[in-house]
Amino acid sequence: MTAALRTQDLGKRYRQRWALADCTLDIPAGRIVGLVGRNGAGKTTLLNLAVGQLAPTTGTIEVLGGQPASGPAQLAKVGYVAQDTPTYSGLTVAEHLTLGARLNPGWDGALARDRIGRLRLDPRQRAGKLSGGQKAQLALTLGIAKRPELLILDEPVASLDPVARREFLQILMEAAAEQELSVILSSHLVADLERVCDYLIVLDAARVRLVGPIDELLASHHRLTGPRRDPATLPADQQVITASHTDRQTTLVVRTDAPILDPAWTVTGVGLEDLVLAYLSDQADPVDTPRPTLAVQR
Amino acid sequence: MIWLTWRQFRTQALVVFGALVALAAVLASTGPGLAHRYADGVAACTTGGGDCSFFTEAFFISHRNTFVILALVVLFLPAVIGLFWGAPLVTRELETGTYRLVWSQTVSRDRWLAVKLGLVGLATAAAAGLASVAVSWWSSPLDKISGGQLPRMAPPIFETRGIVPIGYAAFALALGVTAGLLVRRTVPAMAIALAAFIAVQIAVPLWVRPHLMSPVRVVTPITAANIDGFDINNGLISVNVKPLDSEAWSLHSRTVDAAGHPVTSLPTEVTSVCTPPPPGPGGVTKVQRAPGFREACLAAISRAGYQQEQVYQPASRFWAFQWIETGLFGGLALGLAGFCFWRIRRLS
Numbered sequence: 001m002t003a004a005l006r007t008q009d010l011g012k013r014y015r016q017r018w019a020l021a022d023c024t025l026d027i028p029a030g031r032i033v034g035l036v037g038r039n040g041a042g043k044t045t046l047l048n049l050a051v052g053q054l055a056p057t058t059g060t061i062e063v064l065g066g067q068p069a070s071g072p073a074q075l076a077k078v079g080y081v082a083q084d085t086p087t088y089s090g091l092t093v094a095e096h097l098t099l100g101a102r103l104n105p106g107w108d109g110a111l112a113r114d115r116i117g118r119l120r121l122d123p124r125q126r127a128g129k130l131s132g133g134q135k136a137q138l139a140l141t142l143g144i145a146k147r148p149e150l151l152i153l154d155e156p157v158a159s160l161d162p163v164a165r166r167e168f169l170q171i172l173m174e175a176a177a178e179q180e181l182s183v184i185l186s187s188h189l190v191a192d193l194e195r196v197c198d199y200l201i202v203l204d205a206a207r208v209r210l211v212g213p214i215d216e217l218l219a220s221h222h223r224l225t226g227p228r229r230d231p232a233t234l235p236a237d238q239q240v241i242t243a244s245h246t247d248r249q250t251t252l253v254v255r256t257d258a259p260i261l262d263p264a265w266t267v268t269g270v271g272l273e274d275l276v277l278a279y280l281s282d283q284a285d286p287v288d289t290p291r292p293t294l295a296v297q298r
Numbered sequence: 299m300i301w302l303t304w305r306q307f308r309t310q311a312l313v314v315f316g317a318l319v320a321l322a323a324v325l326a327s328t329g330p331g332l333a334h335r336y337a338d339g340v341a342a343c344t345t346g347g348g349d350c351s352f353f354t355e356a357f358f359i360s361h362r363n364t365f366v367i368l369a370l371v372v373l374f375l376p377a378v379i380g381l382f383w384g385a386p387l388v389t390r391e392l393e394t395g396t397y398r399l400v401w402s403q404t405v406s407r408d409r410w411l412a413v414k415l416g417l418v419g420l421a422t423a424a425a426a427g428l429a430s431v432a433v434s435w436w437s438s439p440l441d442k443i444s445g446g447q448l449p450r451m452a453p454p455i456f457e458t459r460g461i462v463p464i465g466y467a468a469f470a471l472a473l474g475v476t477a478g479l480l481v482r483r484t485v486p487a488m489a490i491a492l493a494a495f496i497a498v499q500i501a502v503p504l505w506v507r508p509h510l511m512s513p514v515r516v517v518t519p520i521t522a523a524n525i526d527g528f529d530i531n532n533g534l535i536s537v538n539v540k541p542l543d544s545e546a547w548s549l550h551s552r553t554v555d556a557a558g559h560p561v562t563s564l565p566t567e568v569t570s571v572c573t574p575p576p577p578g579p580g581g582v583t584k585v586q587r588a589p590g591f592r593e594a595c596l597a598a599i600s601r602a603g604y605q606q607e608q609v610y611q612p613a614s615r616f617w618a619f620q621w622i623e624t625g626l627f628g629g630l631a632l633g634l635a636g637f638c639f640w641r642i643r644r645l646s
Contacts, residue, residue, distance in 0.1 A: 051402055054646040075404045082398035088306070089394065095305065102301045103403035139399065146403070 002065035004029040004150050004182040005050055009059035012045050019045040021206045023059070027184070027199065029149070031213075032176060034193030035186035036276050037203035043186040044083055046203065047154045050184070051080045064149055076106055079148035081156050085139035089128025093121050096138055097145075104146045112145035115171075133164030140168065144175045150182045157192055169196050190273045200272075202279045209279040214272060221275055224252045224265040241278045253278040299405055299413040310383055311421055318428050321371065325436040332361070336439035354443040365440050365448070368433045372458035375429050376466035377495055379422050384474020385487040387414055388642075392482050407642050415635055419471060426467035434459045445544035451613045452547035453503040460620040465627030470495050472634035479641045502623070508549050510622050511615060516542055517554065517607045520599050522592065524606075528572065536562075537599070539606045545613035556603030564604070571598040 003026050010023040020042040027033055037043050048054040049061055052069020061067075066074040087096060093116060101107045116123060119137050121130070127138060136156055143151050153172070157165040173196050176183050187193055193200070200217060202210040210217065221241070228250045231240045238260070241253040253270060254260075260267050270278070339357055343350040358365075388411075391397040401407060434441075441450045441459070448455050457466070473494055478487040518524065520537055527538040537553045553561045564572070572595035611619070 048646065053398060053401055055644070069401075069406075072404050072406065075402070075406070078402070080398065080402035082395065082402070084395055086395035086399045088396050088399070091305065099302050099305075099400075100403070103299060103400070103405050105404060142399070143402075 002029065003027060003062070004031065004033070004064060005184065006062045007049075007059060008061075010046075010049065010056055010061050011058035012042075012049060012054060013057040018206045020049070020203075023208050025201065025208065025211060027201075027211075029064070029182045030180070031182055031199040032173070032197045033182075033184040033199040033201060034190075034197030034214075035184060035201045035203065036188065036190055036193060037186075038280060039188055041203040042206045043188075043203055044154055047080075047152050047184065047186060051078055051152055053080075072105075076104065076146070077149045079143035079146050079151040081136075081139045081143045081151070081153040083154040084159065085132075085136040085156055087127040087130075087135050087138055090126060092124050092126050093130075093138060094123035096127060096142060097123075100142050100145055106147045108145045108147050111147075112141055115141045115144070131164075132159045133161070133168065136160060136164070136168055137171070140172060140175075144179070144181075147179070148181070150184070151176070153183070153185045155186055155188070157187065165192065172196070190276045194272045200276075202276055204280050210275075217275060218270065218272065220257050221253060221255050221270045221278075222260060223268045223270050223274075224250075224254055224260065225268070226250060226262075226265040229264075242281055299409060300417060302400070303413050303417045307383075307418060307421070314379070314383075314425055315421075315428075318425055318432075322428060322432040325368075325432045329436040332436065333439050355446075358440055358443050358447070361440055362447075365437055365444070368437060369448075369455055369458040372426075372429050372433050372463050373454060375426060376463060376470040377492060379425060379467050380470025380474040380491050380495055381488045383418055383422065384471040385478050385491055386484050387418060387475050387478065388638075389478040389482060389484040389487050392478075392645075393484060407645075408639060411639060411642050415472075415475065415638070419468060422467045422471045423464050426463040427461075430458070430460065430463040445613075449545050449547060449613065451545060451611060451616050451619075453507075456507075456547070456616075456619070457499070457503075460617070461624045462620055462627070465624035465631070466499070468631040469498070469627040469634070472631040472638070475638050476634045476641075479638055479645065506626075507619070507623065508611070510619055511611065513549055513609050513611050514546075515607065515609045517558075517605050518542070520553070520596060520604065520606050522596055525596065528595070537604075537606060539608070541610065542608060543610065543612050546610040547613075549609045549611065551606060551608045553604050554607045556605075558607075560607070561604060564599075565602065568595075568598045568602055568604070571595050 005025055005027040007023050007025045010025075011021045012019045023042075023046065035043050035046065045054065049056055050063050050068055052063075052067070052074070063074070064077050066077070068078070069075055088099075091099065097109070097112050097116065100112060101109055116138075119134070119141075121134055121138065127135060130138065136159075140153075140156065143153070151172075156172075157168050160168060169192065172183065172185075175181065185193065185197065198214055200210065200212065200214050201208060226249070228245055228248055231243045231250070231252055234240065234252075234254065235256075235258075237256050237258050239255040241255055243253075244251045253274070336357060339353045340350055343353045388397075391400065400410060437459075441455075444450065444455070450456065450459055456462070470491070474487065474491040477490040477494070478484065481487050481490065518539070520539060524539045525537065526540045528536075539551065541548055541551070553564075555561050
């Protein structure tokens with residue numbers, strides 16, 4: 001099976017600033033991928049590269065085995081709901097569906113009409129008069145009814161209230177299940193992703209910090225609590241992600257695939273939110289660089 | 299894509315075409331009357347003696363304001379199109395973010411831009427063509443007699459007749475789109491496109507159009523038959539003669555000496571004969587003095603070997619100039635459109 005997204009040393013520079021650097025990914029198809037990171041971490045850059053609305057400065061990117069936006073066939077395979085879910089404010093809901101039908105050979109008109117009906121959107125309403133949640137739903141409808149193999153969504157729920165947020169994600173999940181879609185979804189809120197994603201990419205300061213299936217990531221990360229000790233003295237296969245110390249106690253988040261045998265530690269699991277925060281905290285090292293022994297000491 | 303482009307463009311199109319159709323209707327209802335009154339007047343003066351110059355001058359002056367206003371409409375239409383059709387064509391999508399929506403449909407950027415430019419370009423050509431045809435048709439009796447004041451061959455009337463308005467409008471549209479792609483915001487793009495368009499519209503008649511074909515240069519003796527005036531202004535004396543071709547675009551007319559060099563002030567042996575008694579208040583005096591004065595002056599000029607050089611583009615070149623200039627602006631528009639395609643692929 002071809003990968004949904006495969007990148008090699010992908011980088012994008014705006015003048016002096018790297019928005020994305022050294023990004024190497026191999027995401028299998030059929031996943032619901034969560035892309036998290038702080039604002040400005042490079043999430044939108046990565047997604048725009050994947051849909052071909054940006055050209056990379058360095059490296060290569062392949063989406064479903066093809067160059068992004070290399071032609072109509074490639075464009076048809078990838079749906080995109082851009083940041084702030086843009087719609088034409090002067091066009092009505094029905095005209096947006098006409099737009100989708102005219103511009104996409106694979107358009108599923110019945111699906112689109114059915115979704116608009118279920119959302120109870122008035123087809124004669126102009127998109128400019130819709131609420132933020134309704135606009136997002138309309139943009140999602142355009143993305144889904146195009147019948148893509150991969151649907152990419154850039155912070156689609158950022159501007160929605162909690163109820164609309166839950167509703168939007170639920171509808172997205174239903175559609176993904178029905179159509180066997182691969183989905184890449186970005187957010188700066190882990191809670192949004194926890195419910196729906198089975199694969200995770202953590203970006204921070206233009207670099208990939210963590211990537212993998214969520215269940216594997218949760219299984220290989222542990223919180224260790226015990227008497228105060230220098231993290232440099234841990235076994236070599238235990239990678240320290242964060243370390244915090246009080247006078248008498250040390251708390252570590254470590255990554256290891258081996259069991260933790262040292263009886264001095266109390267070992268607990270790590271939730272997804274804590275895991276992401278551990279990688280986004282300032283003392284976290286990038287995954288692919290070797291751990292400098294002293295840098296984690298405070 | 300055609301559907302979407304039309305849907306986005308239709309309001310702007312309706313406003314401009316609505317105004318143009320209204321204008322055309324007014325012109326269509328008043329044009330025949332104008333042509334009729336002109337034909338009647340010419341018939342009356344021809345049977346009454348043959349000299350129609352008094353009638354034609356009065357007729358032109360009585361319709362001059364409408365004539366000029368209509369010319370201004372055709373002159374400004376390309377700028378309006380460039381500002382209100384061209385500049386927002388792409389910037390509106392960039393400003394509202396909808397380009398991300400439309401570029402993620404199954405439509406390449408090239409096709410997206412090609413349909414937009416193609417459809418709006420056709421509308422532009424149609425609007426400019428309609429305006430030019432309507433105004434040229436209505437003004438045709440006046441164009442025959444406007445020679446002494448606003449000849450059809452010369453700016454600014456040349457720009458408002460025939461096919462050049464189509465070339466200007468296509469250029470203005472391309473300029474608006476290009477400016478939009480460069481600055482990515484509508485209002486600055488409008489300002490830049492307008493400034494650039496005005497600059498080109500000033501530069502072309504001043505420095506380019508006179509050289510499209512090499513002008514006709516004629517040197518004639520200054521005689522009582524062709525002298526039109528003799529201006530004395532702050533000590534500088536210049537001779538005016540009647541143009542050989544009153545419909546022509548006169549580039550310049552100047553007095554030259556026997557060697558062909560231009561003369562800016564006449565020597566004393568001429569001025570002593572030609573200078574009238576001290577002028578009254580105002581400083582400018584037309585030399586129309588005692589009998590014999592005019593002849594003596596002309597004889598002095600002729601003795602000194604002075605002649606009048608006239609350089610002009612004859613009215614018979616009207617259509618040749620129209621085609622050349624339309625081609626020029628059409629070429630510029632295509633060049634800018636090519637730049638837009640290059641630019642849109644690099645836009646992010």
